[in-house]
Amino acid sequence: MIEIKNLHKQFGQTEVLKGIDLKIEEGNTVCIIGPSGSGKTTLLRCLNLLETPTKGTIQLGKFSLDFQDKIPVPKDKVIKFRQQTGMVFQGYNLFPHMTALENVMEGLVYVRKQDKELSRIKALQLLEKVGLSERANHYPFQLSGGQQQRVGIARAMAMEPEVLLFDEPTSALDPELVGEVLKVMKELAKEGMTMVVVTHEMNFAREAADKVVFIDKGVIVEEGTPQQIFEHTGHERTLQFLNKLCS
Amino acid sequence: MFADERMDRIVDIIVNSFFPMLKAGVAFTVPLTLVSFLLGLLLALFTALARISGIKLLDAVARFYVWVIRGTPLLVQLFILFYGLPSIGITISPLPAAIIGFTISVGAYNSEIIRAAILSISKGQWEAAYSIGMSYPQALKRIILPQATRVSVPPLANSFISLVKDTSLAATITVTEMFRVAQQITATTYEPLVLYCLAGFIYLIFSTVLSNAQGKMEKRFDRYVTG
Numbered sequence: 001m002i003e004i005k006n007l008h009k010q011f012g013q014t015e016v017l018k019g020i021d022l023k024i025e026e027g028n029t030v031c032i033i034g035p036s037g038s039g040k041t042t043l044l045r046c047l048n049l050l051e052t053p054t055k056g057t058i059q060l061g062k063f064s065l066d067f068q069d070k071i072p073v074p075k076d077k078v079i080k081f082r083q084q085t086g087m088v089f090q091g092y093n094l095f096p097h098m099t100a101l102e103n104v105m106e107g108l109v110y111v112r113k114q115d116k117e118l119s120r121i122k123a124l125q126l127l128e129k130v131g132l133s134e135r136a137n138h139y140p141f142q143l144s145g146g147q148q149q150r151v152g153i154a155r156a157m158a159m160e161p162e163v164l165l166f167d168e169p170t171s172a173l174d175p176e177l178v179g180e181v182l183k184v185m186k187e188l189a190k191e192g193m194t195m196v197v198v199t200h201e202m203n204f205a206r207e208a209a210d211k212v213v214f215i216d217k218g219v220i221v222e223e224g225t226p227q228q229i230f231e232h233t234g235h236e237r238t239l240q241f242l243n244k245l246c247s
Numbered sequence: 248m249f250a251d252e253r254m255d256r257i258v259d260i261i262v263n264s265f266f267p268m269l270k271a272g273v274a275f276t277v278p279l280t281l282v283s284f285l286l287g288l289l290l291a292l293f294t295a296l297a298r299i300s301g302i303k304l305l306d307a308v309a310r311f312y313v314w315v316i317r318g319t320p321l322l323v324q325l326f327i328l329f330y331g332l333p334s335i336g337i338t339i340s341p342l343p344a345a346i347i348g349f350t351i352s353v354g355a356y357n358s359e360i361i362r363a364a365i366l367s368i369s370k371g372q373w374e375a376a377y378s379i380g381m382s383y384p385q386a387l388k389r390i391i392l393p394q395a396t397r398v399s400v401p402p403l404a405n406s407f408i409s410l411v412k413d414t415s416l417a418a419t420i421t422v423t424e425m426f427r428v429a430q431q432i433t434a435t436t437y438e439p440l441v442l443y444c445l446a447g448f449i450y451l452i453f454s455t456v457l458s459n460a461q462g463k464m465e466k467r468f469d470r471y472v473t474g
Contacts, residue, residue, distance in 0.1 A: 050374055075382070083380040093375035097393050097471045107379035110389055139471045159379055 001026040001194060002047070002163060007056035007067075009042055016042045017053070018218040024163070024211075027192040031205035031226075034215035035241055040198045043215065044165050047196065048085040049078050060084055061162040083111075086156030090168040092148040094140040100127060100151045101136040107159045126154040130184050146177030150184055157188075164188070166197040202245060206230055214238050257441055264432050264442060265449075268425050272449055275424035279342070279414045283349035284407055290354030295361040296387075309358070316355035322416055324348050329420035345417040349410060356406055364399035365391060397468035404461035408454045415450070425449060 002024035009017040016039045024030050032040045045051040047058065053067040061084045065073060073081075094103050101123050108119035127133045130150035140148055149169055156164055166185070170178045182204050189195060189208045199205060205212050205226055212229040214222045214237075222235050233239055297309035316324070329344040339347065368391050376386035418427035429446040433439045 048378060050377065079380060079382055082377065085378070087374075087378035089371060089375065089378075091371055093369075093371040095372065095375065095390055097397070106389065107381075110385060111380040141471065155379065 001061065002196075003057075003059040004047075005057045005059075007043070007046060007058065008054045009039075009046060009051060010054045016218055017046070020056070020215075020218075020220055022213065022220065022223070024194065024196060026194055028210040029189040029193075029195045029197065029208050030211045030213060031209040032196065032198045032213045032215060033200070033202070033205060033229075033241075034221075038215045039218040040215045041167055044167050044196060044198050047163070047165055048082045048087055049073070050087075083159065084162040085165055086159055086161035086163070087165045088149070088152050088156050088167065088169045090171050092140070092145070092152045092172070094148055094151055094155070096140050099137050099139055100132060100143065100147075100154075103140070103151055104154045104158050107155070111159070123154070123158060126157055127151070129157075130154045131180070144177060145173045146180045149173065149181045153181075153184055153188075163194040163196060166195065166199070168198050168200065170199070170201055200245075202230070202242075214241065216241070257438065260432070260436050260438055260441055261445060264429070264445060267432070268428050268446060268449055271423060271428040272425040272453065275342075275417075275422060276411070276414050276453070279345060279349065279417060279422070279424060280407070280411050283346050283414075284353055284410055286346070286350040287353030287357055287410075288403075290350060291357035291361050294354060294358035295365060298358065298362050299365060313355045313358060316352055321348070321352050321413060322419065324352060325416055325420050341417070341420050341422045344420055345414070345422050348420075349414065349417075352413075353406060353410055357403060360399050360402045360406065361395065364395035364402075367398050368394050400461065400465050400468060404458070404464075407461075408457055411453050411457065412450055415446075 002022075004020055004022045007017055007020040008015065020043060022030075032043065034040045042051055046053045047060070049065075052073065054069050055067055057064060057066045059065075060081065063077075063081045063084070065077070065081060067073070094100075095106065098106065101120065104123035104126055105116075105119045108114045108122060109116055112119075124133060124136060127136050130153055132147060132150055132154070135143060135147060135151075140151070143151065152169075153164075169185070170181050173181065178201070182201065185195070185197070185204070186208050197204075197209075207226075209226050211223060212226050213220055214229060214233075214235075216237050222229060222233060222238050229238065230242065233242070294309045294312060297305040300306065325345065325348045328339060328348050329341065332339065372390055372394065373386055376390040381389065414424055415426035417424050418430060421427070423431075426446055429442045433442045436442070
């Protein structure tokens with residue numbers, strides 16, 4: 001369902017992604033792990049074109065995009081492609097001038113142009129799903145980090161994307177709030193949502209991932225089931241990284 | 248005795264001038280300010296958007312406009328519009344000339360306020376808007392400008408109050424706004440101190456009312472930050 005071929009991304013002189021090939025099956029949860037600066041977030045942001053790859057192809061759902069240096073992708077194509085994805089950000093990025101409910105409704109009403117009342121009903125259902133129906137009319141500043149991030153997940157889900165992208169969704173959270181967000185994500189994984197998760201939560205990767213991808217210095221060092229990566233890795237760099245996390 | 252007579256005369260002048268001046272204020276100063284400010288705000292928005300568009304030509308045009316207008320006195324701009332242009336066949340009546348002059352001036356200053364306000368909104372907000380499938384205009388209208396508006400209320404209010412006072416310059420191009428009326432009454436009564444103080448007092452009333460309106464507006468916009 002997602003196929004990335006020979007993906008490169010360069011920022012100025014720095015090559016952050018040096019030829020990534022990756023396949024993601026429908027309904028799978030793929031966790032991308034790796035040291036900071038390894039390019040994992042850049043890879044995720046290339047999947048919804050918040051970063052434009054320098055070279056390579058991405059095939060996602062109905063669309064396939066071929067990137068070449070300095071040839072921009074037409075804007076309407078970018079938007080159509082991006083609309084197949086949903087994103088959950090490290091810093092939540094909720095719209096501060098809207099209530100939780102309005103945050104979730106926004107895309108339905110103003111992008112999808114759906115009926116306001118129907119959108120409200122759907123948004124409320126999504127907020128209930130992430131356990132926040134009672135906070136529907138709260139503004140983001142009135143919510144805890146964990147609650148904000150769950151609204152962020154509901155907002156991304158509202159657009160019924162083919163794939164949900166998570167960029168270190170729990171990194172900004174107080175430790176005691178991490179659990180509530182991971183719980184929602186695990187439920188989504190169980191329901192068969194296709195998810196790509198950049199994370200430092202190895203326990204989540206171990207329990208929820210169908211595939212774990214270890215990236216370092218812009219290349220995929222290794223990919224496999226959580227067991228293969230966490231217990232039977234033969235790669236020195238993977239071992240070093242995992243050992244550092246445990247120490 | 249002499250002092251008493253003078254006092255009575257001054258009181259008479261104040262009583263007789265206050266309402267004509269207030270009337271000129273309400274009939275000219277206030278509409279001149281409001282119309283110029285609103286048009287200027289529109290001009291400022293487009294100028295700010297041109298500056299951040301990333302399109303070199305638009306950016307250059309906007310920069311040039313702001314550079315010229317901010318670098319020359321408003322009084323000179325008004326004189327060029329009203330006294331200068333007729334010599335190349337363009338004659339503009341006093342009130343439209345004043346509105347054009349103030350609009351162009353306020354547009355240049357406010358464009359910098361709006362540009363700064365837009366740039367103050369975090370990149371994450373743009374990205375979140377894009378991530379739910381919005382286009383640039385949608386993101387701007389629904390997500391960025393509402394937040395930028397809140398940031399720009401205090402500096403815009405500053406610029407608005409400045410404009411209230413700057414409209415007195417319209418007197419120099421024969422618009423019968425409040426200050427011009429004060430000048431006219433002075434010419435017949437020879438009491439400049441009294442009348443110009445009175446004019447100052449009425450400007451003070453206008454700007455005080457407007458400052459209070461600013462406070463209320465800020466409170467309204469603050470609802471999503473402090474509740």
